[in-house]
Amino acid sequence: MNPADTALPNHFELLATDGAARTGRLTTPHGVVRTPAFMPVGTAGAMKGMHWREVRDAGADIVLGNTYHLMLRPGAERIHALGGLQRFTGWNGPMLTDSGGFQVMSLADLRKVSEHAVTFRSHIDGAKVELSPERSIEVQRFLGSDIAMQMDECVRLPAERDDIERAMRLSLRWAERSKRAFESAPDGYMLFGIVQGGDVPELRHASAQGLVEIGFHGYAIGGLAVGEPQAVMLAMIDETAPRLPTDRPRYLMGVGTPDDILEAVKRGVDMFDCVMPTRNGRHGVAFTRFGQVNLRNARHADDPRPLDEESAWPSTRNCARAYLHHLVKAGETLGAMLLSEINIAYYQFLMQGIRDAIAHGTFDEFYQRTREDWARGDI
Numbered sequence: 001m002n003p004a005d006t007a008l009p010n011h012f013e014l015l016a017t018d019g020a021a022r023t024g025r026l027t028t029p030h031g032v033v034r035t036p037a038f039m040p041v042g043t044a045g046a047m048k049g050m051h052w053r054e055v056r057d058a059g060a061d062i063v064l065g066n067t068y069h070l071m072l073r074p075g076a077e078r079i080h081a082l083g084g085l086q087r088f089t090g091w092n093g094p095m096l097t098d099s100g101g102f103q104v105m106s107l108a109d110l111r112k113v114s115e116h117a118v119t120f121r122s123h124i125d126g127a128k129v130e131l132s133p134e135r136s137i138e139v140q141r142f143l144g145s146d147i148a149m150q151m152d153e154c155v156r157l158p159a160e161r162d163d164i165e166r167a168m169r170l171s172l173r174w175a176e177r178s179k180r181a182f183e184s185a186p187d188g189y190m191l192f193g194i195v196q197g198g199d200v201p202e203l204r205h206a207s208a209q210g211l212v213e214i215g216f217h218g219y220a221i222g223g224l225a226v227g228e229p230q231a232v233m234l235a236m237i238d239e240t241a242p243r244l245p246t247d248r249p250r251y252l253m254g255v256g257t258p259d260d261i262l263e264a265v266k267r268g269v270d271m272f273d274c275v276m277p278t279r280n281g282r283h284g285v286a287f288t289r290f291g292q293v294n295l296r297n298a299r300h301a302d303d304p305r306p307l308d309e310e311s312a313w314p315s316t317r318n319c320a321r322a323y324l325h326h327l328v329k330a331g332e333t334l335g336a337m338l339l340s341e342i343n344i345a346y347y348q349f350l351m352q353g354i355r356d357a358i359a360h361g362t363f364d365e366f367y368q369r370t371r372e373d374w375a376r377g378d379i
């Protein structure tokens, strides 16, 4: 294909770089996303344990929804008839949806992958469902997400090289079909390609090159955060990010801990998603400037101190550890709610610090100081 024909409009503006780290702005039909960005995951049209108002107040510009969950319940056509995801949920900002293939492989029963599509039985009512690249794009268009993902096949690691190559090449063919199905989307809506290739450098190279030749609004690095050690994940980012267009956003799917994010930003990644802030919050674990704190631990029972008295987030600055400990031990819903907002607020605080440091050319100092603070542990 002639590169000129495949180049899509670019809605990403690079504002500054510091080494391989970048800060920029991604303009979507529902608003601007500041990068590097952490995108909270609202799987089934809700941010577990939080009001949308708190997600916005914590500093999130964009949230994620899941095609797999929403197409099964309440249904893509129903959400479309109700005005799309933004109107349906009341989150009036940018939204990104995954294509569904990843969730099928991790959640559905009796799933089968063929050239044409993934077929599976709904984990909700056992209904037989077919998810092709064309149907995935149709669902994401019905949901009205600002950024859609191509349909791909992600292989869990460790895996045989032949299986990684098979899935990578299938994903490239599905990338073509996803882009063709997306072509009717109104201007401003975006489609990202997803790099596969497991932990095999030359397969990562081939995948990145193939996607760039097809041409997308942005590029995700997929097939990671699937059980591999952090060193392998970082090595694959080193193999992939430099082979993606500098002027387009790069999204590392499913990542990660604050440490993962700092390392990936250092290597040129712009967008992240992870369920850990809300999931760990529901399990009583708080993310703070000084590392993680497990509020289930009895040592907090009499501790009147808040998690971080210098935090801009009220609950982080005001709630006594003893109270959080009590709520978690008592199984009070408020415990999960407070820790979810505290964790989302910390992740957004971290991202704001990263964006400011890159803009001021001080990312290396920020990187060092942040890691020292984490290492101090829970004072």
Ligand SMILES: CNc1nc2cc3c(=O)[nH]c(N)nc3c(CCc3ccccc3)c2[nH]1
Binding pocket: 041, 064, 065, 066, 096, 097, 098, 099, 100, 101, 102, 149, 152, 153, 154, 194, 221, 222, 223, 224, 225, 226, 253, 254, 255, 273
């Ligand atoms: C936790 N680790 C993790 N690794 C992933 C790899 C892939 C991958 O290779 N392909 C696709 N399509 N998705 C992936 C996801 C899901 C990310 C997501 C969840 C919810 C909403 C929107 C997006 C991943 N998640």
